[in-house]
Amino acid sequence: MGEITLGQYYPTNSILHRLDPRVKFLGTLVYVVSLFLVRGPFGYAFCGAVLLVLIFLSKVPFLYVLRSLKPILFIMIITMAFNVFLTPGTILWRWGFLKITEEGIRMAVKMGIRLVFLVTGSSIMTLTTTPNSLTDGMESLFGFLRIFHVPVHEIAMMMSIALRFIPILTEETDKIRKAQIARGADFETGGFIKRMRAMIPLLVPLFVSAFRRANDLAMAMEARCYHGGSGRTRMKPLRYERRDVVAYAAMAAFLAICIVFSVTGL
Amino acid sequence: MSIIRASRLGFDYIKYNDESEDAEKVKAISDISFEIEKGDFIAVLGHNGSGKSTLAKHINALLVPTSGTMWIDGVNTAEEDELWKVRQKAGMVFQNPDNQIIGTVVDEDVAFGPENLGISTEDIWSRVDEALGKVGMLGFRDRSPNRLSGGQKQRVAIAGVVAMRPECIVLDEPTAMLDPNGRREVLEVIRELNKKEGVTVILITHYMEEVIFADRVFVMDSGEIALEGTPREIFSKVDELKKLRLTVPQVTELAHELRKAGVEIPEGILTIDELVDALCG
Amino acid sequence: MLIELKDVCYTYGDGTVYEVKALDHINLGISEGEFIGLIGHTGSGKSTLIQHLDGLIKPTSGEVLFEGKNIWSEGYDLRSLRTHVGLVFQYPENQLFETDVITDVMFGPKNEGLTPAECEARAAAALRQVGIPEELYKVSPFDLSGGQKRRVAVAGVLAMDPEVLILDEPTAGLDPAGRDELLNQIRHLRDKRGITVVLVSHSMEDVALYANRLIVMDEAKIAFDGPPRKVFARYRELEKMGLAAPEITYIMHALRSRGLRVDTGAITVEEAKRSILMALSNRNSMKDGPL
Structure with a gap:
């Protein structure tokens, strides 16, 4: 949990x-x-x-x-x-x-x-x-790669967002799985093909939700004046x-x- | 000067149909004009799909009108050079607290906005402390947002906006996903900000109880402002509201029913005390 | 007795530092045709409780019986239990996945192993019950409005033709009219088809209006269990649990304390109106002097 x-x-x-x-x-x-x-x-x-x-x-x-x-x-x-x-x-x-x-x-x-x-x-x-300060450390250590046009800040931002959403999506997966079991879905029995097919009712809602969340998050970030790494200062440099x-x-x-x-x- | 001014605001979006190639123009809001004064508490009501959210996103320049103009503190939101200024002046809080918290630690999330504004580290710290204090979340600054209740998460989201020192805050159904206690917490914070700090508040909601505190209420329907007035004026129109897929608080409904049954009490009763005084006064 | 819980306990993260007791010796019986309102603040154990009724969670100790049989006994067919007990999760629209509305609703019946024709008939009936018009059957569920999505998702559970329907905050996020429509459809189902309903809700006004039995959860235990009028009469204790009574209860108590002899047990607008009108006419006739 x-x-x-x-x-x-x-x-x-x-x-x-x-x-x-x-x-x-x-x-x-x-x-x-x-x-x-x-x-x-x-x-x-x-x-x-x-x-x-x-x-x-x-x-x-x-x-x-x-x-x-x-x-x-x-x-x-x-x-x-x-x-x-x-x-x-x-x-x-x-x-x-x-x-x-x-x-x-x-x-x-x-x-x-x-x-x-x-x-x-x-x-x-x-x-x-903490995973977060590790991300910060890597962003700083690999900062020199920016001159080779490696989007260091963006990669670090992606990593820290992923860290935040992994537990949320894990919980969501569990919820959707249970909801489909309640509708009689069977994730446990059958051969490889059948099991793969049984994943569709789990994966489609999960992707839809992940996209919706990504969309919401992008909007929330924009609303808080996020415009990439340039001109950004840090609270905990x-x-x-x-x-x-x-x-x-x-x-x-x-x-x-x-x-x-x-x-x-x- | 008014802090928010909309003049004949309209927004269309293009909907593409899978089968037919022709694109369809959908009017999300049309021909809306209003002015909001600094320090006002405005509530926006309306059923799902009435255009409330679209209107809200115009105030923060997340959407730019396809017709008409929106000014925030005198700045036209359509001017691209002024975009970050507009977004700093008009903060926005969304419905789902999980989808707007970026940081993995509470205080780092609140710092996200100020960090984007490029202010000094010392200033960021003082703003974060101040903002967390205002929403009563200072004691949770080192926590992971995932371990907070819905109401607490939403207060963190509000602090994230407050830390940018906006003139006005737009809240798009901030309580829709919360339980009654969470709703109460969040509403209290919003009212404090409005009363003590003088922040202009635009609160979009489905819950009629939350509207009572507003100075003015807009009721939206199919992309237009269908009713406008003080809460008392709006809640006097019980039958009209029901036609707009809304209700009134139970106390207002009871008073309305009693009036219909011939009891002599005034229209638009908003609180229990008012009703009791009217019946037993 | 349709469903029975005997001394059920459930602990999350058993044996770890994060151990949380979610259900603490729950004893509960649900009979056919009841409309139960289940209330309690967040974290009181409501969601854990309803997942036990559907066999989605296995109790740490105690027994869950459906029609007298222990659902966790050797060889019990849990999948068939789920066709008898339908569970609608919170924000059920998040589970939609098919390319069109009717196919999505057919998912449940298909899992039961019914023929395509039967599945379609079931799905169509379920969609009618929640008021989804036929022209939407072939539309992608992702193109519907929020309220419509919600109702399609409820239909997805109804299509399994359950005898018990459990709904976890089915109206969360809907507008007032959408809330009323959905709850009225559920009440209609119960009245017409005799479905047993368990409604988890945060709205005291809603459970007061629809339920004929209220179960209040607090700190993993059942705090109250009885008719709504009786439960809401103890609103002071409810407040201590972070809950409240419907607004009407407070109005009636306030009126009573000011000397108007109203029925403080009224919990709906209709009851309150009747009681107040009666009290007012009594008071007026006293004033006029009946002698």
Whole structure:
């Protein structure tokens, strides 16, 4: 009901929550790159330790953070299985055409760790940043693309409107679905074709409603003097604070250490 | 000088028929003239399709007349260079609160209008605070609009218009989708704005109880102003209103029925107190 | 007893932080031919309640019986229940989807598995009942006026020939004449076809005029259940629930407190008029001195 927690924003007040969204976005980028830089066990241990510190700083419960791994669990198992069974090398165990190699295990563990760190790392960003301020951050970060005639403001506006209307349309879908069930519609049984056809009474009203809403919204925006991004000021402009500068410095240090790990192969 | 002036206003739109190629001209409003003074509270009544909404959109320059002229504070709404000035002077609140809230946080939505006007961040903050205070929603500034009641959402929408400091506010059936409590909240806010801030209000509605507070009432029918007068004058015409697919408040209807039955009471009774005084005075 | 709710509870978001109790031990019986007005402020549980009557929501605990059978028992045909109990949602015009009016109204009968001819006959009958003229049958529902769309959508439910018709604020957003027309058509259906009606409404004036039984919901419970006159007599308590009585009730109480001996139980304009005229003539004859 109501809110969709896109990226599962976790409302609390931590230093990570207060950071500028641009810092968090770039920070996530740096972290992801570093995961592919480091190669040895110490490198991974270092990245893991940093991750633990970040989770601690975010004040988001540890188990809540781990929940973000659930949707990729399946992909992870498949990838690891492929690596374990299909990597050629020193054979440890064999059954029929299946064989497990030392290199395979090493590869799988590496992949697994990378994937877990990558997903956990990026979910720290979405857990501590509202979708809205993330949109603002991206608009500001990618603002330079405007010189290449990329409609940065318009894209950001579209994203934030989408964020506002997703819960409304979800609720509406549920209402229309129930209304059609009350008229005897059957969304559950039958083959693929029948089910697709059964969606028409749901999709047509949904599209009609979405168009009507879009039309209304466009009119309401015009009535409030909206005329694109030029000449527009902001109520909450993004401004770097001292903590953001400190965060950038920490980020640079982290990257430097990872490069060292990468070069030494530790 | 009057804040809103319409002279022989007309608006046609072209309706295309699926089967036949010929386009059909439909008159949404025709030959309407009126003047509204600064600080007035005007109520506009009329059944669905009587042209009320079309008229409302002319005041905000969302529509430009196909004949005649509309002036807002002396500015002709047809002049494209003055468009943003007109829209700043005449704010508009629509029926469905969900479809006019743009922000995902209450105060960010209220800031949307001022942001478009290009004023400084400090000014935006003070205007947003002021506007939220006027509609009694300051305590909800960090909330998501999706978590508010209908009446609260509509008050946020009103604050969004108030933050642009308009001379007049046009409200197009702002209470149609609300429950009685939401309706009461919104109406109270509108009356406050009119009385305390002197904002000119044009309230379009189906609810007869909301008309009682107006200085003047326009009743629209097939694109024209069919009746005009004070609420008392309008509600004296019970039978005429019914012909225009409208009703009167129950107390007015009861008084009318009693009069018809021979009881000596005045026409156009609007409140319970008036009726009680007339019967027991 | 046509429909019976036994100790029904329903909780949204059961087991999460957002847990909300929408129905709290509801016991309710609905008999054939009743015209029930269901009132309560937003969030009191009205909408959840009516969705239980149609089997759209499964109670967290308790039983829903239709003609004595538990609708959530193993093997119960919920789809056939929905042909007996028709539910018209709020703003039902939002569910229109077909290319023309009559095909849209035929959707319900088609789902019942009737022949095309039967479907069309049902649809035409339903459209007649809501006063949609034949020349509109082949028009796209999206080209109709707001009031017409609403009535076509109601016809879409009526075409399933239900014995119980539940309407969730069917007049929201209609103009006064449109409101009266729709409610009169519904009353006519009940009088002529013996349909049982449950009308959810925010308008006390409407339920006073049409319903013969009022159910008041407050905080997930049934607060009052009885004839409108009796329920509105407790208008002070209704006000505490964020509700009110019809304007007439307040007029009658005000008159009474000023010494005019009127019937404070009157809830419609017609009743009030009769009572006031009677009281006035009594007062005048007293003044003139009957002796």
